[in-house]
Amino acid sequence: MALIHKFKQGENYFVLDVNTGSVHIVDELVYDILSDEGMRSKEELLEVLSEKYEKEAISEAYDEINELIKEGLLYTEDRYEEIAHSSMDDRDYIKAVCLNIIHGCNLRCKYCFADEGEYNGHKGVMSLETAKKAIDYVVKRSGPRKNIEIDLFGGEPTLIMDTIKEIIKYARENEKKWDKNIRFTMTTNSTILNEEMMEFMDKEMGNIILSLDGRKSVNDKVRIKVDGSGSYDDILPNIKKMISKRTPGKTYYVRGTFTRANTDFYEDVMAMVNEGFREISIEPVVLPDEHPLSLREEDLETIMENYDKLYEDMAKRKRENKDEYTFYHFNIDLNGGPCVYKRISGCGAGFEYVAITPQGEVYPCHQFVGKEEFKLGSIYDDTYNAELGKKFKRAHIYNKPKCRECWAKFYCSGGCQANNHAFNGDMNIPYEIGCKMQKKRIECAIALKAE
Numbered sequence: 407m408a409l410i411h412k413f414k415q416g417e418n419y420f421v422l423d424v425n426t427g428s429v430h431i432v433d434e435l436v437y438d439i440l441s442d443e444g445m446r447s448k449e450e451l452l453e454v455l456s457e458k459y460e461k462e463a464i465s466e467a468y469d470e471i472n473e474l475i476k477e478g479l480l481y482t483e484d485r486y487e488e489i490a491h492s493s494m495d496d497r498d499y500i501k502a503v504c505l506n507i508i509h510g511c512n513l514r515c516k517y518c519f520a521d522e523g524e525y526n527g528h529k530g531v532m533s534l535e536t537a538k539k540a541i542d543y544v545v546k547r548s549g550p551r552k553n554i555e556i557d558l559f560g561g562e563p564t565l566i567m568d569t570i571k572e573i574i575k576y577a578r579e580n581e582k583k584w585d586k587n588i589r590f591t592m593t594t595n596s597t598i599l600n601e602e603m604m605e606f607m608d609k610e611m612g613n614i615i616l617s618l619d620g621r622k623s624v625n626d627k628v629r630i631k632v633d634g635s636g637s638y639d640d641i642l643p644n645i646k647k648m649i650s651k652r653t654p655g656k657t658y659y660v661r662g663t664f665t666r667a668n669t670d671f672y673e674d675v676m677a678m679v680n681e682g683f684r685e686i687s688i689e690p691v692v693l694p695d696e697h698p699l700s701l702r703e704e705d706l707e708t709i710m711e712n713y714d715k716l717y718e719d720m721a722k723r724k725r726e727n728k729d730e731y732t733f734y735h736f737n738i739d740l741n742g743g744p745c746v747y748k749r750i751s752g753c754g755a756g757f758e759y760v761a762i763t764p765q766g767e768v769y770p771c772h773q774f775v776g777k778e779e780f781k782l783g784s785i786y787d788d789t790y791n792a793e794l795g796k797k798f799k800r801a802h803i804y805n806k807p808k809c810r811e812c813w814a815k816f817y818c819s820g821g822c823q824a825n826n827h828a829f830n831g832d833m834n835i836p837y838e839i840g841c842k843m844q845k846k847r848i849e850c851a852i853a854l855k856a857e
Contacts, residue, residue: 408425409424410440412437414437420856422852425483427816435459440471442813486749490750490751498757498758499548500547500758501548501554502555502754504559506559506772507531507558508562509763511565515628517693519693537569541588545586556589558590559593562594562595565598570592590612596618596648601647613658617641617661618662619662620673620677659685659686663689663690665699666702671709671712674688675733679729686731687734690840701839706842706843713850736847749816753822755770756823797833809836814844820836821844822840
């Protein structure tokens, strides 16, 4: 299927050829000539557009567009469906694991998908024995993969920092024997970080995700402590110290969440920028419709306006080469990455990526933890449900009817399987509000790259 997508962002007109990923910045005439449904005849265009443009200009532009089509830069055919279906029989190897080392937290965030860190009754702390066994389980199933990523996740991981040190020590002592490179990452609410923790984390963590929801007024309404008070004043100085200690070249980002209470999240990004942060993510909350903080259809207009404001600010800074920052959701590589397979299959949950609970249960990802029908196995039984893993692998863009015809399919890869299932009871039916926000972010990202 030959697809293009055209859109206006800022003062520019853009055309994306979906199947090659080529982006064209065009004038208004070319923009009006092109149609998402396919090229119209020259005769029809002359009739429809002659009141707005000179007929000679329309004819010349039409001929130039046809040259681009002949060169394979517009309205190209999809060449990847066969790759998607033929890869189903390939052997799968795990390359990343979310190690849920603690199902418990010292905060009570009002939007927490993990039931305030307790994962729907699956509360607990991972023992060192279980952690070692979990790493062994992943190494065994990583096959020829050289690199393995382990995300230390919770709840709040820093509550058991001594165990974390032993976990990393075990990996470091054995990675040569395993012939693997183990890269650790960690997500923390930053409330109890101290100097020793920070130095250790800087040394051992390939990436550190530091949670903060932007403005103090916003953060303290939703990211609350056990006693009901806000967490901002505990978090902010610790994040600043952690970033100041980060070795140049090592990555981090400050990650926030926006909810129905702050659909003006542009202001939260600006609050972070004004605090000196330059690696930032503010992500939309995903909650059931009945939750007071959930995002709804009527919120989308404001949300889109805030993405536009964010784009305008980032584009202006880029043009002026001044005080630039990175916004995680506007990061897109237009020069070929990620690979085609990754664009088709998404995050790899359930077949390349798994989550392991404190009890040693294996799930497709951290958002499926506690949903027994999605339990993949147990590290103690050394089991893995390969057929369930295949079900996740088959949930790629070509098995999702709405995605097949969508211009954004190679950027979002069909959306989050957990969100799709949570809202529609089916991984192959995309979460619609999430789709609409994602498309807007992709447009902003493409426009920024074109700057």
